[in-house]
Amino acid sequence: MCSNSARYLWKTTPAGIKENRPEVAAAWKIGQRLWTRDYGGVYEAIREFNWSPEARDLVASFTGKFPPDFLCKLYTKRMFKLLESAYSTISIQDTALFLGMSEDDATNYVIQQGWGVDPAYRMLTVKKQVVVTEQKLDPSKLQQLTEYVFHLEH
Incomplete structure (x- = not known):
């Protein structure tokens, strides 16, 4: 749905704006790279343009910090979380593509996050992050449970 809206917006954008901006x-x-799932190309497209101050806020909201050294930091974190939730093992090559890094840099990055590496097969083992949820105990619920258990026992 979102990609269709983006394509429609692009098609209806006047040629003068496309040419002069x-x-x-x-x-x-x-957007095209995202639509075609060319994740490595997203990083390329972000880095290859010298964004104006007016566009920096928009680009920064998508990619993280600005200037260009840090352009892709937030996108990299998002892709890492996606890989972490979607895979139990993944090739080093695919990981590098998704994270927009060299294979060595991607391997070092994920190892720092606790992932395992099998150099013989060039595969990474994903370490799932433990999600800690805090349970809040409602005293009235505890009282109801106590009364219910007491009722069952007598």
């Missing part, structure tokens, strides 16, 4: 075309390039 290179940032619009650069943003569309990012």
